[in-house]
Amino acid sequence: MNRTLLFTAFCLLLTACGSKPQPPQEMQSIDVNKNLPGDSTRYGLACDGCTDSLLVLLPYEGGDPDTLDIIRAFEEHRLYGRPHVGDKMAVIMNPDSTEEVLMVVNISTLQGRWRYLVSPTLRHLNRPLPDSILQRIMVPREYSLQLRNGGIAISQGAGKPQSTDKMSPVSYPEQKRYQHWHLYNGRLILQTDSTSQQVPDTAVIQLLRRDSLTLRFKDHEQTYYSGNNK
DSSP: OHHHHHHHHHHHHHHHHHHSOOOOSOOSOOGGGSOOTTOOOEEEEEOTTOOSSEEEEEETTOSSOEEEEOHHHHHTTOEESOOOTTOEEEEEEOTTOSSBEEEEEEHHHHSEEEEEEEOOEEOOOSSOOOHHHHHHHOOOEEEEEEEOGGGBEEEESOOOOOGGGGGSSEEOOOOOOOOEEEEETTEEEEESOTTOOSOOEEEEEEEEOSSEEEEEOSSOEEEEEOSSOO
């Protein structure tokens, strides 16, 4: 009798566990790694077995890891950040091949705080300034762009305009206050505000390493550096 009751209780427990809602499969913030309409990029994690010519990619959509040929991307200088085990990757495939990659972007390397210097310009003055004063006031400022998980972008460096700024003999370029970012077909999309009607900025990645980043915008090219990227 006791065995019968125990077996019945065990079956009820299994039934209850089976009907319990399952937790979501994706527990980490990978919003920027999901495909938007029209985005042909493949997103996933770099796995053990990556070499200078091969990328072993575990796709986010599930399944077994895929071994992809990245020789062409390397030869055409479209390998932006070498893959390491566990890195988040974005790849653009050759439409004529299921194994050849045309572009690789290491998202884990791209994420972090990127710094850059901006130089002031001299305002129109009634009289010229001595060189000693110019050396003191023509000092570059450091701005930064931080790309975080979940598509969060933070611009830092230039504070809110102060009343004293108008009295300064120099002026610094205005800094765009980006709040969101994502990749789209290998390009970096930077947006100031999701509710704003302003057209997002699109940047083409020219160079990506652990300590350096170069982006080409529509009207200029910007080089960044990093002392402590993460």
